[in-house]
Amino acid sequence: xEGREHFLQVYHFLIYINHVRRVGIAHMYRRSxxxxxxxxxxxxxxxxxxxxxPALAAELGISPPTVSRCLSALRQRGYVxxxxxxxxxxxxxxxxxxxxxxxxxxxxxx
Numbered sequence: 328x329e330g331r332e333h334f335l336q337v338y339h340f341l342i343y344i345n346h347v348r349r350v351g352i353a354h355m356y357r358r359s360x361x362x363x364x365x366x367x368x369x370x371x372x373x374x375x376x377x378x379x380x381p382a383l384a385a386e387l388g389i390s391p392p393t394v395s396r397c398l399s400a401l402r403q404r405g406y407v408x409x410x411x412x413x414x415x416x417x418x419x420x421x422x423x424x425x426x427x428x429x430x431x432x433x434x435x436x437x
Contacts, residue, residue, distance in 0.1 A: 362400075365389070369397050370421065373408065377418035 365387060372378055372386055384391045398408055398419070405425025410417045 366397055366401060369394070370401065370406070373419045373421050377413060377420075379417050379419075383419070 368387060369383065372383055378386065380391045380394050383394045387394070389397075402408060405423075406421055407423035408419055408421050411420050
């Protein structure tokens with residue numbers, strides 16, 4: 328089994344390298360920037376208004392499942408986001424934001 332696992336790791340690595348060659352690092356970087364902008368816009372919308380998932384999706388021009396994935400990504404980064412029952416429907420609110428990393432913490436993860 329160990330030989331098969333190693334083979335699969337090498338195989339997936341080669342597929343990844345081929346993908347990088349095909350689409351290029353610049354495309355991957357642009358995609359990463361787009362995601363970061365989307366997450367930032369989502370945080371701004373939640374902070375400044377009372378939005379449900381469909382309303383956030385409409386404001387950002389994305390699908391409701393993408394909003395849910397973005398919320399999960401923000402939670403993984405340390406944001407505490409909760410859904411609050413409003414008079415009409417639900418809205419999200421941010422109750423806590425991640426603490427900025429210290430210089431020592433940034434050095435450790437680099």
